[in-house]
Amino acid sequence: MTQHLADALTSDSGLPTTTGTRPGWWREAVIYQVYPRSFADSNGDGMGDLEGIRSRLPYLKELGVDAVWLSPFYASPQADAGYDVADYRAIDPMFGTLHDADAVIREAHELGLRIIVDLVPNHCSDQHEWFKQALREGPGTPLRERFHFRPGQGDDGELPPNDWESIFGGPAWTRVADGEWYLHLFAPEQPDFNWEHPAVQDEFRSILRFWLDLGADGFRIDVAHGLVKAPGLPDLGRDEQLKLLGNQVLPFFDQDGVHEIYRSWRLVLDEYAGDRIGVAEAWTPSADRTALYLRPDELHQAFNFHYLSTGWDAEALRATIDESLDSMRPVGAPTTWVLSNHDVVRHRTRFGSLERARAAALLMLALPGSAYVYQGEELGLPEVVDLPDEVRQDPSFFKANGQDGLRDGCRVPIPWSGDQAPYGFGEGGSWLPQPAEWAGLSVEVQTGDPASTLELYRAALRIRRERGDLGAGDAVEWLEAPEGVLAFRRGDFVCTVNTTREPVRMPAPGTVLLASGEVTDPGVLGADTAVWWQG
Ligand code: GLC
Ligand code: CA
Numbered sequence: 001m002t003q004h005l006a007d008a009l010t011s012d013s014g015l016p017t018t019t020g021t022r023p024g025w026w027r028e029a030v031i032y033q034v035y036p037r038s039f040a041d042s043n044g045d046g047m048g049d050l051e052g053i054r055s056r057l058p059y060l061k062e063l064g065v066d067a068v069w070l071s072p073f074y075a076s077p078q079a080d081a082g083y084d085v086a087d088y089r090a091i092d093p094m095f096g097t098l099h100d101a102d103a104v105i106r107e108a109h110e111l112g113l114r115i116i117v118d119l120v121p122n123h124c125s126d127q128h129e130w131f132k133q134a135l136r137e138g139p140g141t142p143l144r145e146r147f148h149f150r151p152g153q154g155d156d157g158e159l160p161p162n163d164w165e166s167i168f169g170g171p172a173w174t175r176v177a178d179g180e181w182y183l184h185l186f187a188p189e190q191p192d193f194n195w196e197h198p199a200v201q202d203e204f205r206s207i208l209r210f211w212l213d214l215g216a217d218g219f220r221i222d223v224a225h226g227l228v229k230a231p232g233l234p235d236l237g238r239d240e241q242l243k244l245l246g247n248q249v250l251p252f253f254d255q256d257g258v259h260e261i262y263r264s265w266r267l268v269l270d271e272y273a274g275d276r277i278g279v280a281e282a283w284t285p286s287a288d289r290t291a292l293y294l295r296p297d298e299l300h301q302a303f304n305f306h307y308l309s310t311g312w313d314a315e316a317l318r319a320t321i322d323e324s325l326d327s328m329r330p331v332g333a334p335t336t337w338v339l340s341n342h343d344v345v346r347h348r349t350r351f352g353s354l355e356r357a358r359a360a361a362l363l364m365l366a367l368p369g370s371a372y373v374y375q376g377e378e379l380g381l382p383e384v385v386d387l388p389d390e391v392r393q394d395p396s397f398f399k400a401n402g403q404d405g406l407r408d409g410c411r412v413p414i415p416w417s418g419d420q421a422p423y424g425f426g427e428g429g430s431w432l433p434q435p436a437e438w439a440g441l442s443v444e445v446q447t448g449d450p451a452s453t454l455e456l457y458r459a460a461l462r463i464r465r466e467r468g469d470l471g472a473g474d475a476v477e478w479l480e481a482p483e484g485v486l487a488f489r490r491g492d493f494v495c496t497v498n499t500t501r502e503p504v505r506m507p508a509p510g511t512v513l514l515a516s517g518e519v520t521d522p523g524v525l526g527a528d529t530a531v532w533w534q535g
Contacts, residue, residue, distance in 0.1 A: 026218070026277045026300055026370060027334040028471025029066040030461060031116065033374045035342045036073045036095055037081065038413040041426025048413060050091065050100035052426070056416075057107055059443065063378060063454075064461030067114035069220050069279070071342060073101065074120075077127050079189035080395050081342075081411070083118075083222060084125035088207045105215040114217035116279065121204050122223035123190040131191050139180050146200055147191050148183035148229070157181075162233050164252060165241040168395055172252075183233075185226055185252055187395045195227040195261065208268050218269075218277035218300070224293065225282040228257035246283040246305070254284045262298040277301065279336075287327035294333035301370055304336045308344065312351045312360070312528075314486050314499045321367065321476065328369075329474050335369035340377050346410045349383035355528040358456055358516035359497055362530035363486065365460045366495040368473045373457070376414040379441050380453035383409040384432070391432055408432055417444035459514050463532065467493065482506055485525065494533040498525040510535020 040052030050073060060068055072082035075090040082092065091098050108115045124131060134143035139151075150161035152175065160173035161181050166188075173181040174188040183192045193200045208219065230251035236244075244250060262278065269276045278299035284290045290302045310320040324335045339347040339360055348357035357380055364371050387408055394407040413431065415438040416424030423434060423442050439445070446452035464470045469491060481487035484500035487509070494509040508522035510533035517529035525531060 024300075024334075025066065025114070025275055028368070029114075029370045030064070030365070030464070030471075031067045031069050031279075031370060031372050032060055032063070032065040033069045033071065033341060033372060035071045035375055035411060037431060038411050038425075039375055040416070041413070041422070041428065041430070044426050044428035045094075046422070046426065046429040046431045047094055048425070049094065050096035050104050054100065054104045054107055057104070057111055057113065061111040061113060063458060064465055065113070065373065067116055067217065068108060069116040069372075070104075070118060072118045072120060072222075077125055077189065078393075079125065080187050081393065083120055084123070084127075084187065084190045085120050086125040086127040087129075088119075088124075089210050102214060109215065115215070116218040116220050116277070117211050117216045118222060119204075119207070119211075119219040120222040121193065121195075122226040123184060123186060123192045126189045126191055128191075135176060138178055144180070146194055146197050148194050148233070149180045150183075150233070151179070152181050163235045163237070163239075164233070165239070167242065167245070169242075183229075185223070189395075192229075193227070195229075195257075201261070201264070205264065205268050208265060212268070212272050212276055216276070217274065218279060220279045220281065221299070222281055224262075224280035224299070224302075225254045225258060225284055226252060227261055228255040230255055246285060248285050249289075254282070254289060259292060259295075259298060262293060266297055266299070279303070287323050291327045291331045291333065294328065294331045296332060301334060301336050303338055303341075303372065305338075308338050308341075312356050312499055314481075314484050314497070317363070317497075317499070318478065318486055325368070325474055325476070334471075335367070335474070336372060337364045337367055337369060338372040338374075339364060340374040340410065341372070342374065342411055343407055344410065346374075346377065346381060346383040348377075348380055349385070353528060354380050354382075354453070355517055356499075358453055359499075359528050359530035361453075361457060362460060362514065362516045362532060363495065363497050365464055366470055366488075366490070366493070366530075366532060368471060368476065368490070370471065374410075378454050378457040379414065379443065379446060381412075381414065381438070381441060384412045384435055385409055387412075387432060393432075415439065415442040417442050456514070456516060460532075463513060469493070479509070489535075492535060494535045495530065496525055496533065497530040498527060501527050503527055509533050 037048045039048045040056045041048050042051035073091055073095040074085045075087040075092045076082045076084050091101055105115045130146055137143050151157050153159040157179050160171045164172040166172040167185055168187050172185055175181045184190050185192055234251050280293045280299050280302040282290055282293050282302050287306055293299050293302050304324055307320050310316050328335045348354055392406055392408045412434055413425040418424050419439040421434045422430040446454035476488040479487040482504050485504055486497040488495055498504050504525045512519055513532040513534050515531040517526045
């Protein structure tokens with residue numbers, strides 16, 4: 001074991017555990033999502049890696065975020081870009097070594113950045129030792145009980161055990177050579193664990209400790225709503241099940257039993273110094289049901305997918321913001337805000353313009369709670385919509401809940417510098433081709449240009465940090481505003497957002513702190529523009 005690894009095991013990271021006087025750094029943190037394969041490539045193989053991430057940590061520090069969430073870098077056959085984990089304690093050689101992971105965590109801490117790692121507990125890879133052994137040992141053997149193996153229906157067991165559909169399309173069951181079927185809510189290469197089994201529960205508490213010992217500040221919990229299945233795995237009784245995801249409690253999603261698991265994880269997190277957190281990726285039918293994951297003895301945050309799914313519409317945004325804040329208040333958890341991630345069409349493209357994307361960023365960063373920034377959104381990157389079929393790698397596409405379309409278009413490696421692809425991403429190529437226009441969107445081009453989206457994010461995060469109060473609290477005070485305009489006050493700070501395509505005349509509530517578009521007359525709010533005011 002290296003010395004710093006040993007240090008990490010014995011000492012706290014030394015980071016402050018509170019922001020200002022309010023307990024919990026995570027309550028108002030801005031958390032930057034790194035998608036490792038597409039962030040920075042250190043060895044020229046066209047694939048981003050941990051050493052690439054480490055070398056770019058100063059960029060993230062300068063951007064002004066508080067923490068970095070790393071999508072999976074574990075040993076994996078990459079059937080679902082690493083969300084199919086073969087070994088939860090090993091790094092995929094494509095991303096580097098455990099030593100590299102340790103270096104990322106250590107150097108991030110030295111810079112005052114926290115690191116959140118992705119944990120995938122609903123399923124593993126079909127190349128995970130347990131699953132391979134379960135297949136070898138055959139029906140009725142103990143290893144099979146750690147997954148959901150069942151005989152099929154029909155005369156020869158040729159029909160799946162129930163009618164559940166995979167989120168990636170097709171039946172959620174695959175038949176193996178000996179005739180049994182196993183459950184996979186996602187790809188066939190991602191068998192679901194049986195969370196009733198004590199060995200599964202023990203194993204994940206041990207995995208949590210492994211990463212906490214290494215210094216991880218928390219976990220983003222993949223498919224946090226899926227671990228527990230209804231007893232007896234009952235049929236749903238209808239097709240087009242994807243349409244129901246996130247709209248109602250399903251026998252495989254948002255079962256009440258999941259909360260017991262997070263209570264036991266919370267005990268583990270709390271054994272460690274330094275305010276370690278759990279962030280739920282939980283698709284639930286309502287913000288109120290999401291709040292259940294954030295009761296004081298469970299997790300700390302959950303992604304606000306209701307916000308992500310809200311269109312560029314003042315009334316709808318206001319309703320979602322109110323509902324989000326209202327539903328978190330009873331459990332005392334911070335609300336979170338997110339516009340983009342590795343599963344959805346980038347918000348610049350979703351909302352239809354860079355102007356709107358910039359305005360949306362200022363709105364998000366003015367709201368109380370924690371905000372998630374997906375790599376490249378600070379550059380104003382659009383979705384890459386014209387990837388040739390042969391380069392795509394996404395095993396599937398989501399058809400509901402805003403996740404509509406193949407997911408490779410938001411995963412294209414980001415441009416850092418230069419006028420030739422891969423634009424400083426690495427010295428080789430890039431695993432997905434980057435559009436020629438991205439030369440003009442690189443970090444290098446945007447740095448120092450006050451009109452650039454990168455400098456807008458930097459300025460917003462600087463103001464947020466300096467003021468120290470924008471992320472605080474659990475309420476906004478809405479101000480009267482013309483139709484299509486959002487206006488709210490937070491103490492002596494006001495945010496106005498015009499979601500319409502026309503400039504709107506309204507009295508200036510103060511002096512301009514920052515604006516997503518030009519302000520030529522403070523009495524006129526430009527089309528698709530957000531302004532921060534000191535007032
Ligand atoms: C989550 C991830 C997604 C992955 C799926 C299965 O939704 O964000 O990328 O495909 O879980 O693990
Ligand atoms: Ca690489």
